[in-house]
Amino acid sequence: MIRIIAYLLFISTNAWSQNNLDDIEKTIEKDRNLTNLSNTAKAISLNDAIEEGLRKNNAELLRKYQRQINELNFKDAFEDFYFPKLNLTMQTTDDHFVENIYRDDIENAESSKTPQGFIGLEMPDYTLFNWGKDFLNYLNEKEIYKRNKQIFVEQRRELRFRIITNYFNLSRLRNISRVYKKQLSHTSFIYKLAKEKLGLRKINSQEYLQAKAEFLKAHKNYQASLFAYYSQQQELADIMGDNPETVYTTTDSLKFNPLVLGAAEAQKLIAQNSPQVRDARTSLENANRTYQRVLKDNLPLPKFSLKLGSYRKTFSQDGVQDNFETFDGSRNLEVAATVNMTWTIFGSGGFFNSRVTERSYYQKRMAEINLKEAYRDTRVANQLTNSRINYLEKQFNATEAQLKNARKVFDYAIDNYIDSKTGFAELKLVLDEIQDAGISLENVKYDHLVEKITYASVLGIDDFPGEKFENLVEK
Structure with a gap:
């Protein structure tokens, strides 16, 4: 007879609001409010989490532009070392006016309405040989560029690892809550069985209260596990770039692999x-x-450079003139050797x-x-x-x-x-x-x-x- 009663009680373990349980057991019905969060949760697999996280994560979005800046910086370093620089420049003087605000009639002083200046193509001196100093600077820039590219790959890999870790942590907490729920089911069955035994005088009141205490403890642990599970949701949402209130249901569990x-x-x-x-x-x-x-x-050490000069069109009230010169007063293409060195005798930098x-x-x-x-x-x-x-x-x-x-x-x-x-x-x-x-x-x-x-x-x-x-x- 006891086996039949126990069996009937066991198959109805999840019916928390039965009339034959006391008031404290009826409160378990409130668990459904928290558990029902899973009804509106976003089901997601590990592969989906990785794909979405790598696509929407804020840090990864920033790295997209950091990569472009890294490429631009290296292009500047490369062209500065290997190619001469060509500039288009335009300049006017400030001693002309558009309209007078006040005119000095006594001295009848005014500036010309015709601007004076030039527009032209200029090429700064191009270094031919500098004893490898410029090349050393270029190699440093190149090394930084290559390392930055590796860092971007490493940071993306670390983001992927964070997504995997947080996903399986959420899955772990979900499975732990199931362990506590199973424990709650066991203790609920034992508690109901203890009530039946107490009615049949098979056990004393102390054993009945111990069974009830174990049931309440299991209920408390199950609630704590649900709290931990749903608290972990926000961290995964932050990494994946989702709204902080997003609730997930992990469809994959972790498989042990040595x-x-x-x-x-x-x-x-x-x-x-x-x-x-x-x-x-x-x-x-x-x-x-x-x-x-x-x-x-x-x-x-002398620095050897080629003076390429500039081609300018100058304009003034006298008209427009063409002018080409490599340096002041000369149009010769010359290789110049210059020494520009300063040694500290006393002061900052040392002897x-x-x-x-x-x-x-x-x-x-x-x-x-x-x-x-x-x-x-x-x-x-x-x-x-x-x-x-x-x-x-x-x-x-x-x-x-x-x-x-x-x-x-x-x-x-x-x-x-x-x-x-x-x-x-x-x-x-x-x-x-x-x-x-x-x-x-x-x-x-x-x-x-x-x-x-x-x-x-x-x-x-x-x-x-x-x-x-x-x-x-x-x-």
Whole structure:
């Protein structure tokens, strides 16, 4: 008879407003107001989230124009070094007038109404040879341009990683809320069964109140899990460029997939792709070139340049005249060698500019130290992150086995509790274990994903060989 009553109660677990429950149990009906948010939620898969986020994210929209500015800056540097500059100039004097406001009749002074000036094509002196100083500057600009292009790619990759992490975090919280909801279903069944047993004098009031307390605790935990789940929605909306009030329903859950990349192979990828190493290497190369330029700047080396001159049409009240000259009073095309050097004897810069040279040398040495530190940091990060991933994989296997065992134990324990062969204290231990194992399994899967994404960021890669993060899904 007890089994029949328990079965009838169990199939109606979700009917929170039954008349045979007390007032506190009836309040669970209010859960529907929060749960119904999912009815208006935006169902989204991982691939859709990545596509939409990369397309609408505010930072990515800004990077679109930053890339264009980077291209424009390099074009300027390239043309300044390789080509002579040609300017179209126009200039007029200010000693003419359009209309008089006041005229001095005594001196009868007035300016001409005809403007004086010129319009023409001008070419500044074109440097032919400058002992490589201009070339060093150009190489620095080129290196910055190339590194900026890499940074834009790295920032886009980090945005993709953030979308994946936040998407699966939302999915994790959703699955955790389901674990708590299942726990609520179990404790509701046990609570109703305890009420029946109390009426049949199978248990005492203390055991009944313990069952009720466990049910209320499960109800509280379920509410907290829903709060955490819906609180996470805004962060995903911000990353994806959606309205902050957007509510999502994740259609994909995280699939556990062990890491197949070894630490030795990963170290090779770090040397090529690590953003930290790339930054340090670029800084060192530019610091070396800057130091070479500073040394040359401190020597009296002549600069060889070609005077290309200008072609002008001058205009005045006397008419229009054509004029071409390379420099004042001459039309000759000449190669000029000039020395323009100043050494400090006393004051800022030090004797014979020694402080300028020392400063540049110290900056070069600092860049060398930073590069060594970058290699050390990434090597340590490689070893530690790889180790953490291996530990999490072992933890996942143990937690998965624990959950399977806890479910089997629960099936036996609930049957024994129905037959009054097991007390509530033993059943509670089983309930706690199945809940903790279910939550731990979701957390371990997510922590494993976060470590793998961190690892990919350290290595400077989009995905691991043979594995794409977009494929780590299960419906």
